[in-house]
Amino acid sequence: xxxxxxxxxxxxxxxxxxxxxxxxxxxxxxxxxxxxxxxxxxxxxxxxxxxxxxxxxxxxxxxxxxxxxxxxxxxxxxxxxxxxxxxxxxxxxxxxxxxxxxxxxxxxxxxxxxxxxxxxxxxxxxxxxxxxxxxxxxxxxxxxxxxxxxxxxxxxxxxxxxxxx
Amino acid sequence: xxxxxxxxxxxxxxxxxxxxxxxxxxxxxxxxxxxxxxxxxxxxxxxxxxxxxxxxxxxxxxxxxxxxxxxxxxxxxxxxxxxxxxxxxxxxxxxxxxxxxxxxxxxxxxxxxxxxxxxxxxxxxxxxxxxxxxxxxxxxxxxxxxxxxxxxxxxxxxxxxxxxxxxxxxxxxxxxxxxxxxxxxxxxxxxxxxxxxxxxxxxxxxxxxxxxxxxxxxxxxxxxxxxxxxxxxxxxxxxxxxxxxxxxxxxxxxxxxxxxxxxxxxxxxxxxxxxxxxxxxxxxxxxxxxxxxxxxxxxxxxxxxxxxxxxxxxxxxxxxxxxxxxxxxxxxxxxxxxxxxxxxxxxxxxxxxxxxxxxxxxxxxxxxxxxxxxxxxxxxxxxxxxxxxxxxxxxxxxxxxxxxxxxxxxxxxxxxxxxxxxxxxxxxxxxxxxxxxxxxxxxxxxxxxxxxxxxxxxxxxxxxxxxxxxxxxxxxxxxxxxxxxxxxxxxxxxxxxxxxxxxxxxxxxxxxxxxxxxxxxxxxxxxxxxxxxxxxxxxxxxxxxxxxxxx
Numbered sequence: 001x002x003x004x005x006x007x008x009x010x011x012x013x014x015x016x017x018x019x020x021x022x023x024x025x026x027x028x029x030x031x032x033x034x035x036x037x038x039x040x041x042x043x044x045x046x047x048x049x050x051x052x053x054x055x056x057x058x059x060x061x062x063x064x065x066x067x068x069x070x071x072x073x074x075x076x077x078x079x080x081x082x083x084x085x086x087x088x089x090x091x092x093x094x095x096x097x098x099x100x101x102x103x104x105x106x107x108x109x110x111x112x113x114x115x116x117x118x119x120x121x122x123x124x125x126x127x128x129x130x131x132x133x134x135x136x137x138x139x140x141x142x143x144x145x146x147x148x149x150x151x152x153x154x155x156x157x158x159x160x161x162x163x164x165x
Numbered sequence: 166x167x168x169x170x171x172x173x174x175x176x177x178x179x180x181x182x183x184x185x186x187x188x189x190x191x192x193x194x195x196x197x198x199x200x201x202x203x204x205x206x207x208x209x210x211x212x213x214x215x216x217x218x219x220x221x222x223x224x225x226x227x228x229x230x231x232x233x234x235x236x237x238x239x240x241x242x243x244x245x246x247x248x249x250x251x252x253x254x255x256x257x258x259x260x261x262x263x264x265x266x267x268x269x270x271x272x273x274x275x276x277x278x279x280x281x282x283x284x285x286x287x288x289x290x291x292x293x294x295x296x297x298x299x300x301x302x303x304x305x306x307x308x309x310x311x312x313x314x315x316x317x318x319x320x321x322x323x324x325x326x327x328x329x330x331x332x333x334x335x336x337x338x339x340x341x342x343x344x345x346x347x348x349x350x351x352x353x354x355x356x357x358x359x360x361x362x363x364x365x366x367x368x369x370x371x372x373x374x375x376x377x378x379x380x381x382x383x384x385x386x387x388x389x390x391x392x393x394x395x396x397x398x399x400x401x402x403x404x405x406x407x408x409x410x411x412x413x414x415x416x417x418x419x420x421x422x423x424x425x426x427x428x429x430x431x432x433x434x435x436x437x438x439x440x441x442x443x444x445x446x447x448x449x450x451x452x453x454x455x456x457x458x459x460x461x462x463x464x465x466x467x468x469x470x471x472x473x474x475x476x477x478x479x480x481x482x483x484x485x486x487x488x489x490x491x492x493x494x495x496x497x498x499x500x501x502x503x504x505x506x507x508x509x510x511x512x513x514x515x516x517x518x519x520x521x522x523x524x525x526x527x528x529x530x531x532x533x534x535x536x537x538x539x540x541x542x543x544x545x546x547x548x549x550x551x552x553x554x555x556x557x558x559x560x561x562x563x564x565x566x567x568x569x570x571x572x573x574x575x576x577x578x579x580x581x582x583x584x585x586x587x588x589x590x591x592x593x594x595x596x597x598x599x600x601x602x603x604x605x606x607x608x609x610x611x612x613x614x615x616x617x618x619x620x621x622x623x624x625x626x627x628x629x630x631x632x633x634x635x636x637x638x639x640x641x642x643x644x645x646x647x648x649x650x651x652x653x654x655x656x657x658x659x660x661x662x663x664x665x666x667x668x669x670x671x672x673x674x675x676x677x678x679x680x681x682x683x684x685x686x687x688x689x690x691x692x693x694x695x696x697x698x699x700x701x702x703x704x705x706x707x708x709x710x711x712x713x714x715x716x
Contacts, residue, residue: 006691008658009710086704094662100697101655101675102704130522133682134655134675 008098011081011088019078019140022120023071029116031063080138082152087127089136099136105129109153111146125149202262202273206329208303213254215299221247263325265339270310272323282323288312290497290522292337294490296327301488306333310340341478341492378475383538383549385469385483390462392540395508398465399457403450406457466539471549479519479553481537497521499652499678500633501537501550503560503645510643515546517553520648520679535679550647559633559647564626570667571687572622577663579618583611617641627685629699634674636685646683652676656697656705660690672697 038059042052073093081088087106089099110126117123123146127136141149256276263272270289272282291311300306310323328336434442467485474480479498482490500520509515517538538549551557590604620640627636634653637645657673664670664687672685672693685696698705 005711006694007710008690008694008705008708011708081708083707086707088708096660096665098658099655100658100704100708102701105654129654129675130677131654131675131681133673133680134657136655 011079011090013080015075015078015080015138015140016122016142016145017075018120018122018142020071020075022117022122022140023074024067025120026116027070028063028067031059031067035059035063078139080141080149082149082156084156087136087153089138091137091139099134101127101129101134101136103153103156106153106157109150109157111150113143123147125153127153202264204262205258205325206303206305206327206332207258208305208329209258209327210255212299212303212305212327213257214251217247217250217254221250261325263323265336270323270340272325284310284312284323286340289340290494292340292492294333294337294492295487296330296489297487300327301486304330306330308333308336337492341476341494379472379480381470381472382479382552383469383471383541383545385466385539386541389466389539389541390459392509392512392514393459393462394455395506395512395514396458396462396540397454397506397508398461399454399459402457402461403453462539469539471537471553479537483539493519493521497678498553498649499676500646500648501554501560502647502679503546503550505543505643505645507641507643509540513543514540515543516540517546517550518679519553520646520652520676522678554633554647556631558631559635560645562628562630562635564628564635564637565692567622567625567627567686567688570669570689571625574663574667574669574687575618575622576615579614580611583607583614587611625686627688627696629696634683634685634696634700636683638684638686646679648674648676648678648683650700652678653700656700657682658693658697674700 035056038052038056042049042056045052070093074091077090077093077096079090082103085103087099087101087103091097091099106127107130108126108128110128111123112126113123117140121143122140123143124137124139125141125146126138129135138146138149253276257274260276260279261272261274263270265271265286268286270284270286274280274282289310289312293309293311294306295309296306305327307327308325310325312323434445437445464485464487466483469483470481472480473495477495479493479495480490481493482488498519498521502518502520503515504518505515516536519535519537521535537553538546541549547557547560550560554560587604587607590599590607593599594601594604617640621638624638624640624643627634629635630647632650633647634650635645635647637643653674653676655675657675659671659673660669668690669687670690670693672688673682674685674697675682685693688696694705694709698709
């Protein structure tokens with residue numbers, strides 16, 4: 001295999017488009033808490049009005065930028081794919097990560113729905129191997145797809161033997 | 166195949182009530198009778214209370230020193246607590262039993278909360294035998310049976326504190342050398358299967374013969390003690406000692422400065438110039454740490470021996486006062502790590518650490534059972550690593566450097582971080598009145614960071630040799646790891662925004678052994694993919710494309 005211009009293609013499937021809203025709302029909630037704390041502090045503290053307003057303005061701008069840019073960027077990046085032999089995920093936005101694990105090394109397949117995810121009808125699937133460093137996580141799948149993925153992986157995994165270490 | 170850990174709860178264990186374990190003498194052989202529950206050694210009735218006493222020694226000494234200067238019942242309470250602990254320590258002997266069946270090792274313990282820990286025997290990775298002074302005087306040893314749990318909680322470990330030394334010897338042989346249960350055939354489902362019948366040994370796996378022959382792979386030479394001061398392990402000891410002294414002083418309300426000689430030294434010291442004070446403290450600390458480190462080295466590694474037994478295990482024995490013996494199955498070995506902390510590297514020393522499933526690495530490898538060679542000359546370390554791996558190739562192979570882009574990245578990262586911190590502290594000094602020494606210290610740190618960045622680049626390297634992924638990284642602790650390809654159970658490829666711009670990637674080989682993941686840092690993307698493709702052939706093939714279309 002020639003060394004030059006070898007590259008990794010992205011996995012086949014995108015996550016659910018609803019995930020954009022999920023990520024946006026999740027990030028917004030975090031920023032709102034931060035802003036609320038700052039407002040409370042500004043009200044409690046009499047002096048330094050200018051400093052408080054500047055810091056608050058910076059926070060609001062940074063928060064707005066994060067909430068508007070990050071979800072779309074994430075949606076473009078987050079992808080997943082399974083074949084008969086491997087699970088392959090791509091995730092992140094500024095820092096991106098590709099994870100590949102052979103089906104034969106899978107230890108557990110978990111599906112989870114947090115409160116916010118339930119609100120948006122989403123679920124995530126975590127595939128763990130015997131290594132603590134390598135769980136593969138697919139965020140923002142719609143429930144039906146998540147269930148299908150879990151069933152498929154569980155069926156494939158049962159076909160292999162050994163303790164997968 | 167859902168990841169049930171080896172520790173199975175009480176309900177699923179094959180039924181034997183607590184009634185049938187009436188006082189088996191641990192010294193009389195019980196190995197032939199798998200159903201028998203065995204007890205810890207009776208002599209532990211002496212040791213348990215002692216251990217509790219030692220554990221609460223600082224409080225006790227404080228009590229003695231203070232006498233009854235203090236008022237009310239605070240001391241009474243601590244005495245009462247001590248009494249309760251003594252009773253509980255003694256009770257531990259009555260509540261702890263264990264047995265070895267052809268399929269399982271089980272330990273029952275707990276007074277109010279009964280616990281049954283069960284480990285399938287084919288999941289046993291290591292047997293760790295420790296005996297401290299008290300144990301040795303009474304001819305006892307503590308046994309810890311290691312399984313492949315990756316979670317870091319201590320609660321589920323199979324510990325037997327303590328057994329008679331001859332019993333320990335037999336238990337270890339039973340567990341690791343001769344395995345009546347055919348090891349390959351039991352999968353994770355077996356932990357819930359009934360354990361009555363003795364499994365038939367499969368022809369190839371039955372190593373029934375007594376493991377008589379041992380080959381020595383390494384033994385401590387007294388000259389190696391010169392590496393003791395470079396390990397810095399004494400730093401912890403000095404810290405603990407300082408803590409101990411201050412605690413005694415605190416509990417007993419002793420004012421250290423009221424002791425004559427201490428006061429004189431402090432007064433004399435206080436008269437010197439500031440730089441003299443700093444230099445003096447550093448020098449004193451360095452001397453103390455060097456002495457403590459050397460002592461620690463001798464205590465921990467005296468009579469160190471690494472041997473390979475015919476049964477397919479590696480066996481490490483060491484220790485001057487507290488002796489420790491670790492037995493590790495070679496089929497759990499996934500590779501070897503050569504680790505060189507900065508100081509040790511300056512003295513051209515290195516240590517060897519096993520990369521094996523079920524062995525923890527990371528929290529002070531000297532304490533863990535994964536140490537295969539204490540700090541020793543680098544050539545010796547390489548030779549031992551080669552003997553353990555069975556081939557010298559992987560750790561002597563020429564490493565491929567990571568190129569100018571990786572070098573630039575090391576410097577930009579060091580400068581960006583230190584520069585950022587310095588700028589922030591400078592701003593805080595200017596506007597918020599932070600003391601000036603903060604940003605000056607940060608600036609000094611930046612100057613130190615540059616040679617470290619250069620060294621970090623020099624450490625970076627990787628190659629593939631004889632079925633091993635070889636990678637090296639780090640400056641403060643440089644690690645050179647050879648990981649067997651069959652030990653790699655997945656790949657993580659990480660690229661930050663700046664790495665993508667520079668065409669670099671950090672490739673991590675995930676594994677169930679050692680540190681759980683070994684990284685090849687800041688390597689060219691195509692090279693990373695080539696490494697990954699060689700490591701697990703065929704895994705990446707459906708996802709690879711050539712040319713720029715993959716972006």
